[in-house]
Amino acid sequence: MTTSSTREVLDVIQAPDATAADFAALPLPASYRAVTVHKDEAGMFAGLESRDKDPRKSLHLDEVPVPELGPGEALVAVMASSVNYNSVWTSIFEPVSTFGFLERYGRTSPLAARHDLPYHVIGSDLAGVVLRTGPGVNKWHPGDRVVAHCLSVELESADGHDDTMLDPEQRIWGFETNFGGLAEIALVKANQLMPKPAHLSWEEAAAPGLVNSTAYRQLVSRNGAGMKQGDNVLIWGASGGLGSYATQFALAGGANPVCVVSSPQKAEICRRMGAEAVIDRSAEGYRFWKDDRHQDPREWKRFGGRIRELTGGEDVDIVFEHPGRETFGASVYVARKGGTIVTCASTSGYTHEYDNRYLWMSLKRIVGSHFANYREAWEANRLIAKGRIHPTLSRTYRLEDTGQAAYDVHRNLHQGKVGVLALAPREGLGVTDPELRARHLPAINRFKDA
Template identity: 50%
Template sequence: MDQLAEAALAGACADDLLGTDVPGHYTAAHLRVDDVDLFGPGQDRDVRRTLHVDQVPMPDLAPDEALVAVMASSINYNTVWSAMFEPLPTFGFLQRYGKRDRFTRRHDQPFHVVGSDGAGVVVRTGEGVSRWTVGDHVIISPVQVDDHEPMTHADSMISDGQRAWGYETNFGGLAHYAVVKASQLLAKPGHLTWEESATTMLTAATAYRMLIGSKGARIKLGDLVLIWGATGGLGAFAVQLVRSAGGIPIGVVGTEAKVKPARDLGCELVVDRESIGLTGAGDPSAVQEQGKRLGREIRKALGEDPHVAFDYVGKQTFGISVLAVRRGGTVITCGSSTGYDHHYDNRYLWMNSKRIIGSHGANLQEHAECKRLFDLGAIVPVLSRVYPLTAVGDAARLVQRNEHTGKIGVLCLSPQEGLGVTDQALRNRIGPARLNPLRSTDAFGGPHGHTEGV
């Protein structure tokens, strides 16, 4: 660990941090352009083969950027996509971005530092940054925007210049340092640890926009919400948001082992896909029968059909979602982890006046509103396991194979779990039993009170 990292970890004051040199290189989980053709047709695209942890050059800061000493990060599915080089190698994103100006040119490298979540300490700011100062404890929004673009000020998620940090840009969060735009920063919740804070923003804010935000489903008191993958990173926050909004969460999980964790999160009803044969596969008539089967299960337990289906699984679930929601209901989607080629029976959409809404990420205001819910203790992290940065490939492989619940944390500069809390009183009021409800009952490994791989 370099001297600046040691100072940040020790809680050094701003003057001491500014008096310590920024290293010329830093440790980062990254992809290499030479590996793009590593996998052959039909081969297991094992992300452990492409995620390298080694030194990369430190970039200079643009005037509107900050350098953050990253204490912890997390695994998101876009890191899995990146490391699989599917659906496209991310080096194409970096090359196109690098053509914009002299500062974006830094992103076009033969390596790609990945990771779209992070929590840490600001150790440098660009000359144009005034809102944040060296020494601030921050969490990082995963969305980079061009604040000179007019549409950004209406809704940055439909602006041309928005990009997923650490996926469509370089210098992401799975590293000892991260380069971010100052507009990505939010104050870290004082009652959360580094690793808890670092596993919240991408998935929680995405779920917030889908369910609560003005561009999403706008759920209301009493709404039944069907949540696919209810114990996953997105689903586990969706369950909490529906509960907090006065809705009724219906969780769908992939195995019997995930039923209890989904109930612990607050699902009113949990449906095990395996137990009722929801494969999503087969011809349209088979998918139609599966949708009707799910509908019968929900009506039997709750007496009515869902108002909303929260779908990020994609190909295997989308046709069922369209069938399952009630007349006038809504299917909201933000991804397709099982495939992008969706098929559904359009009669059930148009003849029943249903809606499909596409949703992507969250704008900074939505991130701030979602972060406030963490500050209040209204929603809590869903950390299940924590890995050191040196084992990032194993952590990502767990997510790649869907052998996880909740969020998988990664310690970057933080040497152990439990550090970073500055508001112990609030943490005590919320209580350990409420924080990280998936940590004590990891569906695949039993109780976990330690860092994997340490």
């Protein structure tokens, strides 16, 4: 439920005849509700295994002051957001506390010092409405309906001007910066903003941002694997937040996804997306590690044989990697000669081990990929807006239930993405192109129906 400080904002957003002038004249509230972690609790899970750390204990719903608006920035009324794995990492203070990021950022400039606070407003996705823009912002105006990608850059170094992901001051908003999207108001740089897809509700529009852009760069972009028609693409966690978009990009781009999942229900979701080659690793009993220290190459070989059964005898051209330690040895082994293993995360552990003979003697490549630059994020969002790629939202939580949402993602109890309502009072609001929506409704609801 909104508080009195943000209710007037919501009233104007919901007014069918509200104009840009109405938004510009709207007084900013002094405070807003936000999901936070607290600096003085950073050690609360000391001694516990990752699996036993509970986001429901560390995530708070606080009333916090609206931050000062700086040049090139925008304040956005957040109608909906979503939970990504970086929000889980923040909530369990792994691999490190995010307050170290905020302290280092705060030392870079007087304006950045706003981010160094004893609380961290988290969240790296949003769909909402622009309330204010700072000096130097010309493209966006109060009242614009937007989504935000999570790349925050300074671009004062030459390194970032070919690929903004290479900016030395590149950060992930809501993870390495403060004032994120799991809140009623968020502070972003104006070059994070993109048009909200008109046929989607607020929560549907908020869900793709981080994972859709990450999957686009990792799989499609020349900065990642550069997927082409006819490629066989092994996708780990193919029904999850990242994998569900990778599967769609493979299908839309004329490639053949080989989807790896962990249950019959998740296998069925992949088939609903149009994938034909699906491996339920739990049902088929793959165990790539004999124990904590030793992998089992026989299981790599068995896994590779199963892939070839599904591809007509071919090895995979691309491996879409993100589990990390648990799967990386198998990923290097099963890629074809000259193939590419592209990795963007390590959700099962950061220390990757593989047999280098299968890399160097077969001329394979390992490519690191991290989120996406503005152009890549814009292209990924454009495909959403055109109805070529669809949100994979399965469930939506209230802002006050974000701890439970993060817990469910942490324990892999979810399908696709989980959304969080911020200012939006209920699901299903925000659609302005019902005709396009009607054409794609089965695909939009695919994960909800599951």
